[in-house]
Amino acid sequence: MRSSSGNRCHRNKTKRRIPLCTNECDLSLLFRYYQNVCTLSYSSVWWDWPRWEREIDWMALNGINLPLAFTGQEALWQEVYRALGLNQSEIEEFFSGPAFLAWNRMANMFKFGGPLPQSWHVNQLSLQFKILERMRSFGMIPVLPAFSGNIPSGILRLYPKANVTRLGPWAQFNCSFSCSYILDPRDPLFLQIGSLFLSQVVKQFGTDHIYNTDTFNEMIPPSSDPGLPVCSQSLFDPQAIWLMQGWLFFSAAWFWKPAQIQALLHGVPLGRMIVLDLFAETEPIFSYTESFYGQPFIWCMLQNFGGNSGLFGSVESINSGPFNALHFPNSTLVGIGMTPEGIEQNPVMFELMSELAWRKEPVNLSKWASLYAARRYGSTQENLTAAWKLLFASVYNCTIPHYRNHNHSPLVRRPSFHMNTDRWYDLADLYKAWKLIIEAAPSLMSKETFRYDLVDVTRQVLQVLTTSFYQDITDAFHKQKLPELLTAGGVLLYDLLPELNRLLNSDRNFLLGTWLERARSLALDEKEAQLYDMNARNQLTLWGPSGEILDYASKEWGGLMEDYYAQRWGLFVHTLVECLDSGRPFKQDSFNQAVFQVEKGFIYNSRRYPTKPQGDTYEIARRIFLKYYPQALKRL
Structure with missing residues (x-):
């Protein structure tokens, strides 16, 4: 929780009753x-x-x-x-x-x-x-x-x-x-x-x-x-x-x-x-x-x-x-x-x-955010103070009445033409904070709290950029522009999502394998292990036998990104390309039936996923920053 x-x-506090x-x-x-x-x-x-x-x-x-x-x-x-x-x-x-x-x-x-x-x-x-x-x-x-x-x-x-x-x-x-x-x-x-x-x-x-x-x-x-x-x-x-x-x-x-x-x-x-x-x-x-x-x-x-x-x-x-x-x-x-x-x-x-x-x-929220940065990293770097002030004033300050703070990002939703792309904050603040955190990174990578936040903020930026590419894909399809569809879909499927998966796999807090191994470790035999594995996977994805509460518990984790979310997006883009090629309309019901097989297949694929981080978090995050920060600014 x-x-x-x-x-x-952690800060020790005297407890009162x-x-x-x-x-x-x-x-x-x-x-x-x-x-x-x-x-x-x-x-x-x-x-x-x-x-x-x-x-x-x-x-x-x-x-x-x-x-x-x-x-x-x-x-x-x-x-x-x-x-x-x-x-x-x-x-x-x-x-x-x-x-x-x-x-x-x-x-x-x-x-x-x-x-x-x-x-x-x-x-x-x-x-x-x-x-x-x-x-x-x-x-x-x-x-x-x-x-x-x-x-x-x-x-x-x-x-x-x-x-x-x-x-x-x-x-x-x-x-x-x-x-x-x-x-x-x-x-x-x-x-x-x-x-x-x-x-x-x-x-x-x-x-x-x-x-x-x-x-x-x-x-x-x-x-x-x-x-x-x-x-x-x-x-x-x-x-x-x-x-x-x-x-x-x-x-x-x-x-x-x-x-x-x-x-x-x-x-x-x-x-x-x-x-x-x-x-x-x-x-x-x-x-x-x-x-x-x-x-x-x-x-x-x-x-x-x-x-x-x-x-x-x-x-x-x-x-x-x-x-x-x-x-x-x-x-x-x-x-x-x-x-x-x-x-x-x-x-x-x-x-x-x-x-x-x-x-x-x-x-005083601005002051509290500044002190939080110092407590969390043991550093008083101005970049970190400024980054957390920006985050507190934007992504952490939803003021929309009755907002149900559930992640509706297209990244973690079954693809369709009717996906929520609204945001409650100014993207420029997120991108500025991302830049400040990247700049502070070289001297702080030994701190687990910093590595976690570096991954999390970079993950958030890629989540936002997924929404932008989704809009490019749907616009290209509706305008029947196949080259633009192939370009946007190609970047999403063959660069952005793989990079996100590599980033998530580099930190122990973002690993699907840890979740599944914890579940399997409670079993006495393989039959129990399979039951627990199914429970653990289903809860993250279909949430029910037939997707009754689909994607309710969505997680952006290494392994899950590669074998679940990216597979759905791949099917969506390829289906749209086939529709344009053949002149057929896109039918959501038919797509849902096809993508359900992908979703169900993940639950029963029996694949074991890494339980230890892989790759250098800083190098991956820096590469992503150099590649996507200019694009992010252009899309503001």
Whole structure:
């Protein structure tokens, strides 16, 4: 959920704990929300203990004191459902594959990518014990899972009269994943299952009495009077504080009107719930719900949907938002947090956000950017200070209302004639920053943080130039100018994309091979390795059996660029050339069918990719700069 420890500047901070109540509101509570199995840099799904240990240490150094601890819960669910009488096939059908467990836990999907091997349960349970021990050793309060009402369909065989609703498809995407079954919280069976599970949680994991449960996340309740799934479970632990996402109120705003929101939030006494204002930097829910109608909330920066590569930030909103929320009338703010779907991208945004928890007022962003450059590289070079000021004022300062900060670059999207080419920043600022970083490079290549940023900024420039060549290609096709099409397509396919792949392969933080090897390393045999490999590849690309959420978790990584994105662009350009040659129109449906075979082929190609950097990053970046910087300026 954040860039690796080598890509961060650690600063030791004295951690404070605050009461979770509304009359002692402070910004010092720093919450760490993350879906254990995130979209690619939902990379924690494949983490071993050393990687988890580094992450927890990073949390401690930044004062995070309320992290989610969801690992290993499927092992406990398996025991609960066995105790209720479900057979093994019914249990296995319920769980998704490892890469999709976050959504399985929120009732968005089940089955796809599974079944989970028994070795997975053993491994994850062992990992959770270590995670909890280290979190608690730093004084953190791990948030443990609770029952949300999401059940296997096999429950109906055992309890045919239970009040169960089969929800519709995952509403936001209208995709073809299996529909989930939700048990009504007022049904006595709900208390039975919830208590069984929480008893297992407390027995195995202990408890700090804060539990997370999310129902109806991007799913529509069966009636306009939704019950609250924590009500009956409160009977099991009278000290419980319930943590839930507020995302549902935004994603299905047409359903969640004030009456429905209040009914859900007031299902427990005021102060016994904490709501995560999940995307507050762009869509603050507290502002139109009277601070969640009295329930405490945490102002959260989501920052990134899917863990996408691509520079992005909204520094002005993040810098002012928590303090505005603190002074909101009758504010119930109890802290700030970070809730990205994936980390290991844009480390500067997480550094800024974690620091704000220790501030009493917004920072001077220009000054902060200057100090960040010095802290990050141990250098006070004016070039670096100027570069970061430019980046903060442009690519990291999206001010477009309701912008969903998802990387829509044509580079990482299935090619078509209807691709988003909009940008929220002045390209001249990006190019100036790139030049300044290149000029500073010779004396700083020993710094991993600098190498990472050199690759990342150069990658961003090539991403932008891909959009320019895409526009040249489509213009040439519509004007039926075959030579221009061949020229633009040739540069893209045979120079720019290969150069980008070489650049990404030169840094350990941008390697597909690392991701896939982490997945395979958790397997006991080749059958399990193939299952994990498929999960890891599918999540990055098709995101579903047929591309249901295509390219949602897009990553610009060495290997992926060569064998996935470049292959799609090659098919697109060659198809357009054939259309012009033959006088046939381009048909998107036919192309989609053909390119799907390319995409699916990548998932099952069994190729092993480098896990160690190859090539000299500086020489590659400098060559790219000398070749493409003049072109970039001409295209402004």
